[in-house]
Amino acid sequence: MDNAASVALSVLGASVTRPTVVLAEDHPPVAEQIREVLGGDFDVLAVVGHGEALVKAVRRLRPDAVVTDISMPGMDGMQAARELLTELPGLPVVFITVHDDPTLARAALTIGKGYVLKASAGEDLADAVRCVLDNRYFVSAALGRIEALVGTLH
Structure with missing residues (x-):
């Protein structure tokens, strides 16, 4: 989280740095819901609708993490x-x-470290972003044990 894109907030005189995220989701109503979920814990720097725009936004904004639809x-x-x-x-x-x-x-999971089902994004997404920021894997519980999915990757 020492990224230059991290946003410093002043809370009761103390400085708090919130991690920054760029979100890619091609369905605007879903993107807005996901943005609201993330907004409680993270600063969403941009919401884009396709991969090319994601690449451009990340190059320009240098967020701490990326959340993207597949x-x-x-x-x-x-x-x-x-x-x-x-x-x-x-x-x-x-x-x-x-x-x-x-x-x-x-x-x-050979590319990123988090895999969240949209059906459980409300419960899982903030935890998933925190995990990947800590260099840990996160997989929605509906897919089973994380070890079964990532154990064969290393």
Whole structure:
């Protein structure tokens, strides 16, 4: 969280730094809901609707983490994350998706460290971002034990 994009707030005279996030989601109503979920704990610097815009926003804004839908028109979230990680190794990435497919989750977790089902985003997303910021994996509980998904990645 020592990223230059972190936003400092003054709370009762003390300085508090909130992690920053760029969000990619191609459905505006869903993007707004996710933004609200994240806004309680993080500063959402930008909301974009496709992978190309995600890459541009992250290059410009240098957030602490990225939250991206997997399925988007044009460049999808996984492609965008791969491209970003070549330039910014270690960038924390959380994928959000409707797909409760363990095979897709495994593939996503070779790129990022978080995999959250949209159905559980309200409960899981803030925790997922905190985990990836701490260099830990997070997978929605509906997909089963995290060890079963990430244990084979290393």
